[in-house]
Amino acid sequence: MPVSVTNSKLIYDALKECDIRLVSALPETWLVHLIRSADDDPDMILVRLAKEEEGIGISAGAHFAGVKSAMLMQNHGFLASINGIVSFAHLYKIPLLMLISYRGSLGERDPWQTQGGHVTEPVLRTLRIPYFFLDTLDTVKKRIRQAQTLAESSLQPVALLLTRDLMWEE
């Protein structure tokens, strides 16, 4: 499977440097190495979800507990989380660091991913969620740190779109 192990590790290490101590996740191809890293890390609380929207409640509870968290999800999982984002994270000013694998964009071969790819950025904009791309090795650490900082200071969701350029080796 040509998901980049090296770049996944870079992302995971950057999360650790931000003192992320809880990760919620629902597996998807691009996220497998990130989830395995969290699973292998005895200092990380990994919460495997049935549906991504649960992760909004998980991150809120972690925030109340004083624990920094991150969410690993596919863009379709983001789409499945919208009411939680609006009716919990936005309504109650909950910081969310959402790492979203950006399927269905340039280079996508799976037809079933393409419709979600078309609407991901418009929906993020409509929800007024600041979003940035993780696309090159040299900016990964900085962008993750900056996104986490912004989520905490603004008390709102911030999204990082994990791109094919970073996650996929072919």
Add this chain to the structure above:
Amino acid sequence: MLRLDCLRSVYPELENCLVVTIMGAVAAELQSLGHRPNFFYLQHAMGLASSTGLALALCLPEQTVIVFDGDGSLLMNLGSLSTMARYRPGKLIHIVFDNESLLSVGGFPTATSTGTDLEGIARASGIPRMTTVRSVEGFKAAVSEAMQSNELTTIIAKVEAKGPAAYVTDLTLLENRFQFRRHIQSLKR
């Protein structure tokens, strides 16, 4: 059995717990008994109260966490039962007030009125302890046993579809949220 009487029967025990409720009647009735800084009322996002309680219990394993859920909310997020069961924090108590109704929007019957068995779903999801109670005495005893069991427990409390006269209280959502977090941080000092 009235939900308000159930809440009243365990109210003193809630003092040293972290409490998360769903929206609507549960939130209004608990507030009518007296708000405390360790109570958080999730006044929307139906289904996510149990997820919030799960994270609190995982991050703060020494704390007893009580979630007051409802049949309508739980039916929107049945996957939460499987997620809670997967991690089964011992000091998480998941209480579901089942009035078989979406009461606050006019009393439309939920699927528990036509045979859906939430205790059965909890059991099949892997929740280690569960019970259904139909009396206030039974409710109080079940909560007390859950507190002593040190095992994740789901309690289905069958209650009448009766709620408070008003649902909106003078506690604003953000005030509640910031107070709740500050309270938890104060426990760590």
